[in-house]
Amino acid sequence: MMRFARSVVRRGDVLPGSMGADLLAKVESGEVRREECPALMIDYLAPSLDTTISAIASALWLLATHPDQWQALRADPSLVPNAVNEVVRVESPLRAFSRWVAADTEVAGTPLRRGSRVVVLYASANRDERVWDRPDDVDVTRDASQQLGFGQGVHGCAGQGLARLETQAILRSLLERVDRLELTGPATWGRNNIIHSLDRLPLRLVPVQEAAR
Numbered sequence: 001m002m003r004f005a006r007s008v009v010r011r012g013d014v015l016p017g018s019m020g021a022d023l024l025a026k027v028e029s030g031e032v033r034r035e036e037c038p039a040l041m042i043d044y045l046a047p048s049l050d051t052t053i054s055a056i057a058s059a060l061w062l063l064a065t066h067p068d069q070w071q072a073l074r075a076d077p078s079l080v081p082n083a084v085n086e087v088v089r090v091e092s093p094l095r096a097f098s099r100w101v102a103a104d105t106e107v108a109g110t111p112l113r114r115g116s117r118v119v120v121l122y123a124s125a126n127r128d129e130r131v132w133d134r135p136d137d138v139d140v141t142r143d144a145s146q147q148l149g150f151g152q153g154v155h156g157c158a159g160q161g162l163a164r165l166e167t168q169a170i171l172r173s174l175l176e177r178v179d180r181l182e183l184t185g186p187a188t189w190g191r192n193n194i195i196h197s198l199d200r201l202p203l204r205l206v207p208v209q210e211a212a213r
Protein backbone atom coordinates (compact mmCIF):
# COMPACT_ATOMS: atom_id res chain seq x y z
CA MET A 1 0.00 0.00 0.00
CA MET A 2 2.89 2.33 0.83
CA ARG A 3 4.46 1.61 -2.57
CA PHE A 4 1.15 2.49 -4.23
CA ALA A 5 0.85 5.74 -2.23
CA ARG A 6 4.43 6.72 -3.08
CA SER A 7 3.78 6.22 -6.79
CA VAL A 8 0.55 8.27 -6.57
CA VAL A 9 2.50 11.14 -5.00
CA ARG A 10 5.39 10.80 -7.46
CA ARG A 11 3.06 10.86 -10.49
CA GLY A 12 0.64 13.39 -8.97
CA ASP A 13 -2.03 10.91 -10.04
CA VAL A 14 -4.98 12.28 -8.04
CA LEU A 15 -8.50 13.27 -9.03
CA PRO A 16 -9.21 17.00 -9.24
CA GLY A 17 -11.14 18.10 -6.14
CA SER A 18 -10.11 15.00 -4.16
CA MET A 19 -8.43 14.89 -0.75
CA GLY A 20 -5.26 13.72 -2.53
CA ALA A 21 -5.36 16.82 -4.75
CA ASP A 22 -5.76 19.05 -1.66
CA LEU A 23 -2.77 17.34 -0.08
CA LEU A 24 -0.53 17.80 -3.12
CA ALA A 25 -1.64 21.46 -3.35
CA LYS A 26 -0.34 21.88 0.23
CA VAL A 27 3.02 20.56 -0.97
CA GLU A 28 3.10 23.22 -3.68
CA SER A 29 2.22 25.94 -1.15
CA GLY A 30 4.96 24.69 1.19
CA GLU A 31 2.58 23.70 4.04
CA VAL A 32 3.27 19.95 3.81
CA ARG A 33 6.50 18.19 2.89
CA ARG A 34 6.23 15.89 -0.12
CA GLU A 35 7.80 12.98 1.77
CA GLU A 36 4.96 13.17 4.33
CA CYS A 37 2.26 12.65 1.70
CA PRO A 38 2.35 8.86 1.22
CA ALA A 39 1.90 8.24 4.98
CA LEU A 40 -0.86 10.85 5.16
CA MET A 41 -2.62 9.11 2.27
CA ILE A 42 -2.24 5.74 3.97
CA ASP A 43 -3.74 7.22 7.15
CA TYR A 44 -6.90 7.74 5.14
CA LEU A 45 -6.80 4.50 3.14
CA ALA A 46 -5.79 1.97 5.80
CA PRO A 47 -8.78 2.46 8.12
CA SER A 48 -11.15 2.10 5.17
CA LEU A 49 -10.74 -1.58 4.33
CA ASP A 50 -11.10 -4.11 7.18
CA THR A 51 -13.66 -1.91 8.93
CA THR A 52 -16.06 -1.72 5.99
CA ILE A 53 -15.48 -5.35 5.03
CA SER A 54 -16.38 -6.24 8.61
CA ALA A 55 -19.52 -4.08 8.59
CA ILE A 56 -20.78 -5.63 5.35
CA ALA A 57 -20.04 -9.20 6.47
CA SER A 58 -21.60 -8.55 9.88
CA ALA A 59 -24.70 -7.15 8.18
CA LEU A 60 -25.06 -10.31 6.09
CA TRP A 61 -24.44 -12.53 9.12
CA LEU A 62 -26.98 -10.71 11.29
CA LEU A 63 -29.59 -10.71 8.53
CA ALA A 64 -29.03 -14.41 7.82
CA THR A 65 -29.36 -15.32 11.48
CA HIS A 66 -32.34 -12.96 12.03
CA PRO A 67 -34.55 -13.68 9.00
CA ASP A 68 -37.37 -11.55 10.46
CA GLN A 69 -35.06 -8.54 10.19
CA TRP A 70 -34.30 -9.31 6.54
CA GLN A 71 -38.02 -9.53 5.83
CA ALA A 72 -38.58 -6.22 7.68
CA LEU A 73 -36.02 -4.62 5.36
CA ARG A 74 -37.60 -6.19 2.31
CA ALA A 75 -40.99 -4.83 3.37
CA ASP A 76 -39.54 -1.35 3.93
CA PRO A 77 -36.18 -0.64 2.23
CA SER A 78 -36.24 2.91 3.63
CA LEU A 79 -35.00 1.24 6.84
CA VAL A 80 -31.63 0.44 5.21
CA PRO A 81 -29.69 3.49 6.57
CA ASN A 82 -30.97 2.67 10.04
CA ALA A 83 -30.11 -1.00 9.59
CA VAL A 84 -26.49 0.00 8.88
CA ASN A 85 -26.41 1.95 12.16
CA GLU A 86 -27.88 -1.05 13.94
CA VAL A 87 -25.25 -3.40 12.45
CA VAL A 88 -22.43 -1.04 13.47
CA ARG A 89 -24.01 -0.78 16.94
CA VAL A 90 -24.45 -4.53 17.49
CA GLU A 91 -21.19 -5.76 15.93
CA SER A 92 -18.96 -2.63 16.24
CA PRO A 93 -16.33 -3.38 13.53
CA LEU A 94 -13.76 -1.35 15.44
CA ARG A 95 -13.99 -2.61 19.01
CA ALA A 96 -11.73 -0.05 20.63
CA PHE A 97 -9.05 2.59 20.31
CA SER A 98 -6.78 4.02 22.97
CA ARG A 99 -6.29 7.58 24.15
CA TRP A 100 -3.67 9.41 26.23
CA VAL A 101 -5.26 11.44 29.00
CA ALA A 102 -4.35 15.10 28.35
CA ALA A 103 -5.34 16.49 31.77
CA ASP A 104 -6.37 15.09 35.14
CA THR A 105 -10.07 14.27 34.96
CA GLU A 106 -12.73 11.84 36.10
CA VAL A 107 -15.07 9.57 34.14
CA ALA A 108 -18.07 8.09 35.94
CA GLY A 109 -16.35 8.42 39.30
CA THR A 110 -13.03 6.95 38.16
CA PRO A 111 -10.11 9.40 38.38
CA LEU A 112 -7.91 9.51 35.26
CA ARG A 113 -4.45 10.96 35.65
CA ARG A 114 -2.78 13.10 32.99
CA GLY A 115 -0.45 10.95 30.87
CA SER A 116 -2.20 7.65 31.54
CA ARG A 117 -3.48 5.57 28.69
CA VAL A 118 -7.10 4.51 28.47
CA VAL A 119 -9.00 2.23 26.15
CA VAL A 120 -12.22 3.55 24.67
CA LEU A 121 -14.48 0.55 24.07
CA TYR A 122 -16.93 1.51 21.34
CA ALA A 123 -18.36 -2.02 21.32
CA SER A 124 -19.21 -1.81 25.01
CA ALA A 125 -20.78 1.65 24.73
CA ASN A 126 -22.89 0.36 21.86
CA ARG A 127 -24.46 -2.24 24.15
CA ASP A 128 -24.71 -0.06 27.25
CA GLU A 129 -27.94 -1.16 28.93
CA ARG A 130 -28.33 2.34 30.43
CA VAL A 131 -28.71 3.72 26.90
CA TRP A 132 -30.13 0.90 24.82
CA ASP A 133 -33.33 -0.99 25.40
CA ARG A 134 -32.70 -4.75 24.81
CA PRO A 135 -29.06 -3.97 23.85
CA ASP A 136 -28.25 -7.48 22.60
CA ASP A 137 -31.28 -7.66 20.29
CA VAL A 138 -30.98 -6.80 16.60
CA ASP A 139 -33.79 -4.49 15.59
CA VAL A 140 -33.55 -2.62 12.28
CA THR A 141 -36.57 -0.51 13.25
CA ARG A 142 -35.02 0.98 16.40
CA ASP A 143 -33.39 4.42 16.15
CA ALA A 144 -29.72 3.43 16.25
CA SER A 145 -28.41 6.80 15.06
CA GLN A 146 -26.71 7.47 18.42
CA GLN A 147 -24.42 4.42 18.10
CA LEU A 148 -20.73 5.19 18.69
CA GLY A 149 -19.16 2.67 16.31
CA PHE A 150 -17.70 5.47 14.19
CA GLY A 151 -16.36 7.31 17.24
CA GLN A 152 -17.43 10.84 17.94
CA GLY A 153 -16.31 14.46 17.81
CA VAL A 154 -13.43 16.04 15.98
CA HIS A 155 -11.67 12.69 15.41
CA GLY A 156 -14.83 10.74 14.59
CA CYS A 157 -14.47 8.48 11.55
CA ALA A 158 -13.54 10.58 8.52
CA GLY A 159 -14.81 7.91 6.13
CA GLN A 160 -18.16 7.07 7.69
CA GLY A 161 -20.06 8.65 4.81
CA LEU A 162 -18.33 6.31 2.37
CA ALA A 163 -18.70 3.30 4.70
CA ARG A 164 -22.43 3.95 5.04
CA LEU A 165 -22.78 4.44 1.29
CA GLU A 166 -21.04 1.15 0.48
CA THR A 167 -22.91 -0.91 3.07
CA GLN A 168 -26.27 0.59 2.14
CA ALA A 169 -25.62 0.04 -1.59
CA ILE A 170 -24.88 -3.65 -1.06
CA LEU A 171 -27.96 -4.16 1.10
CA ARG A 172 -30.23 -2.30 -1.35
CA SER A 173 -29.05 -4.32 -4.33
CA LEU A 174 -29.45 -7.59 -2.40
CA LEU A 175 -32.94 -6.62 -1.23
CA GLU A 176 -34.05 -6.39 -4.86
CA ARG A 177 -32.74 -9.83 -5.73
CA VAL A 178 -32.58 -12.03 -2.65
CA ASP A 179 -35.52 -13.62 -0.88
CA ARG A 180 -33.49 -14.87 2.06
CA LEU A 181 -29.93 -15.44 3.25
CA GLU A 182 -29.08 -18.89 4.54
CA LEU A 183 -25.98 -19.95 6.47
CA THR A 184 -24.60 -23.09 4.88
CA GLY A 185 -22.05 -23.82 7.62
CA PRO A 186 -20.67 -22.34 10.81
CA ALA A 187 -19.50 -18.73 10.68
CA THR A 188 -16.22 -18.09 12.48
CA TRP A 189 -15.00 -14.81 13.96
CA GLY A 190 -11.38 -13.71 13.62
CA ARG A 191 -9.15 -13.12 16.64
CA ASN A 192 -8.14 -9.51 16.81
CA ASN A 193 -8.24 -7.05 19.69
CA ILE A 194 -9.18 -4.12 17.49
CA ILE A 195 -11.04 -5.27 14.40
CA HIS A 196 -14.08 -7.42 15.05
CA SER A 197 -14.71 -9.35 11.87
CA LEU A 198 -15.72 -12.66 10.41
CA ASP A 199 -13.01 -14.97 9.07
CA ARG A 200 -15.53 -17.22 7.40
CA LEU A 201 -19.17 -16.74 6.43
CA PRO A 202 -20.56 -19.50 4.23
CA LEU A 203 -23.83 -18.14 2.85
CA ARG A 204 -26.41 -19.06 0.28
CA LEU A 205 -28.35 -16.18 -1.23
CA VAL A 206 -31.72 -17.54 -2.30
CA PRO A 207 -32.89 -15.52 -5.32
CA VAL A 208 -36.38 -14.03 -5.34
CA GLN A 209 -37.32 -15.98 -8.52
CA GLU A 210 -36.26 -19.32 -7.02
CA ALA A 211 -38.27 -18.70 -3.83
CA ALA A 212 -41.37 -17.86 -5.91
CA ARG A 213 -41.27 -21.18 -7.80
Ligand code: HEM
Pocket residue numbers: 043044045047048049051052055088092093094097122148149150151152154155156157158159160162163
Ligand atom coordinates in the same frame (compact mmCIF):
# COMPACT_ATOMS: atom_id res chain seq x y z
C1 HEM B 1 -17.95 0.52 8.89
C2 HEM B 1 -16.75 1.04 8.58
C3 HEM B 1 -15.95 1.89 9.53
C4 HEM B 1 -15.96 1.93 10.89
C5 HEM B 1 -16.80 1.12 11.88
C6 HEM B 1 -14.99 2.95 11.28
C7 HEM B 1 -14.73 3.30 12.60
C8 HEM B 1 -13.85 4.29 12.96
C9 HEM B 1 -13.57 4.67 14.32
C10 HEM B 1 -14.22 4.06 15.57
C11 HEM B 1 -12.65 5.66 14.29
C12 HEM B 1 -12.01 6.35 15.49
C13 HEM B 1 -12.81 7.53 15.89
C14 HEM B 1 -12.27 8.14 17.16
O1 HEM B 1 -11.04 8.14 17.34
O2 HEM B 1 -13.08 8.57 17.97
C15 HEM B 1 -12.32 5.91 12.91
C16 HEM B 1 -11.41 6.85 12.48
C17 HEM B 1 -11.08 7.05 11.16
N1 HEM B 1 -11.63 6.43 10.06
FE1 HEM B 1 -13.09 5.02 10.11
N2 HEM B 1 -14.41 3.48 10.16
C18 HEM B 1 -14.98 2.87 9.06
C19 HEM B 1 -14.68 3.14 7.73
C20 HEM B 1 -13.78 4.07 7.27
C21 HEM B 1 -13.53 4.40 5.88
C22 HEM B 1 -14.27 3.77 4.69
C23 HEM B 1 -12.55 5.33 5.86
C24 HEM B 1 -11.87 6.05 4.71
C25 HEM B 1 -12.31 6.04 3.47
C26 HEM B 1 -12.20 5.63 7.25
C27 HEM B 1 -11.25 6.54 7.63
C28 HEM B 1 -11.01 6.91 8.93
C29 HEM B 1 -10.02 7.90 9.31
C30 HEM B 1 -9.11 8.70 8.37
C31 HEM B 1 -10.07 8.00 10.71
C32 HEM B 1 -9.23 8.91 11.62
C33 HEM B 1 -9.99 10.19 11.88
C34 HEM B 1 -9.22 11.13 12.79
O3 HEM B 1 -8.43 10.67 13.63
O4 HEM B 1 -9.42 12.35 12.67
N3 HEM B 1 -12.97 4.84 8.07
N4 HEM B 1 -13.06 5.07 12.11
